[in-house]
Amino acid sequence: MNLPEAIKRLRYTISKLNKPNQTDIHALNEILQSLDKYQKKGVEDNRVFAKVLCLYIKDKYYNGNQDINQTLKFLSMELKQPLDVHIEILASRINSTQLINYINTLKIDVPESEFTDVVALAKRENEFWEVHQKNILDEIMFYNSPEQVKSNFFTTANEILNNQNYRV
Numbered sequence: 001m002n003l004p005e006a007i008k009r010l011r012y013t014i015s016k017l018n019k020p021n022q023t024d025i026h027a028l029n030e031i032l033q034s035l036d037k038y039q040k041k042g043v044e045d046n047r048v049f050a051k052v053l054c055l056y057i058k059d060k061y062y063n064g065n066q067d068i069n070q071t072l073k074f075l076s077m078e079l080k081q082p083l084d085v086h087i088e089i090l091a092s093r094i095n096s097t098q099l100i101n102y103i104n105t106l107k108i109d110v111p112e113s114e115f116t117d118v119v120a121l122a123k124r125e126n127e128f129w130e131v132h133q134k135n136i137l138d139e140i141m142f143y144n145s146p147e148q149v150k151s152n153f154f155t156t157a158n159e160i161l162n163n164q165n166y167r168v
Contacts, residue, residue: 006030091149
């Protein structure tokens with residue numbers, strides 16, 4: 001029995017107020033199987049989304065928020081935001097991370113013998129600024145501007161969506 005026939009059969013049974021028989025039970029099972037197949041097909045057709053959803057739930061649920069309903073509520077609130085908002089936040093976080101990483105590399109190597117030599121310290125400081133004043137901050141800000149992050153994001157997203165390995 002196919003889905004349309006199963007629905008007709010149950011409609012007939014309900015409209016006549018007949019006592020359900022084995023055919024009706026079979027029809028109901030057919031409808032339930034079709035609904036289950038339909039749900040699975042929706043996920044199968046959007047496998048990348050399903051994997052990302054699973055990763056999100058796993059990350060949020062196991063990193064402190066062990067309430068699945070709260071996790072799904074947070075996800076719902078985040079999904080209400082437009083994609084551009086998420087990309088701007090991503091760009092901001094990338095900038096912050098790279099600036100912090102860059103600042104952590106800024107060290108003046110001074111031999112112990114020069115610790116008390118003011119002229120040598122001044123010379124080391126000047127050398128340091130000559131090396132590090134090459135507009136590195138401007139480069140970081142350009143490469144991670146919202147426009148650049150958006151461009152990179154769409155490129156990456158399309159690569160993932162078109163890569164058959166992610167659909168497995």
